[in-house]
Amino acid sequence: DTAVSQTPKYLVTQMGNDKSIKCEQNLGHDTMYWYKQDSKKFLKIMFSYNNKELIINETVPNRFSPKSPDKAHLNLHINSLELGDSAVYFCASSQVQAGGGETQYFGPGTRLLVL
């Protein structure tokens, strides 16, 4: 059973379009994240939600809007796609622990190509 799943796996679209990526975790975790991995494989956090509340917004353009309908799901909607949005987007989840340092578990990634 896949612990953190993402759909779609691949997404090819035109500049200016709007698209969504979905993420679901069945680990019972209370925190979910979106990361972006660029063409040089550099990984950077974008957002984090804890129990449906946005707790990290890492200066991402307003065109990116995360939504968490419940604590098992975190979706990412992107408006007016630009060429620079082409990347691999990873979802992750973790369970908050006293003292921190909890392990984050990653999904398989969504490969977005904007033409």
Add this chain to the structure above:
Amino acid sequence: AQSVAQPEDQVNVAEGNPLTVKCTYSVSGNPYLFWYVQYPNRGLQFLLKYITGDNLVKGSYGFEAEFNKSQTSFHLKKPSALVSDCALYFCAVRALHPPYNTDKLIFGTGTRLQVFP
């Protein structure tokens, strides 16, 4: 600010030889350190982490890492490399994001491991 550095873009090793992938960190306070592996066209898989306690941490697939406070390092090691270990390895450090001091991971730039038969 918290950061990690992976000084090597690529590490080459012969199968059966020991391997080391280097990571150094810069943190204020006690470091929480992680290693993840990314196989081609796959997501990141957790290998191991150091929070506190024994400086030698054992993880998945026979990997281990040694926390060295004086050298601010957390190098990943394996006694005998396998061709199946070929992947991209990421070191990460925990940082606290205001205003709630939420955990987030700051990743290094990654090191590609090549194991030759």
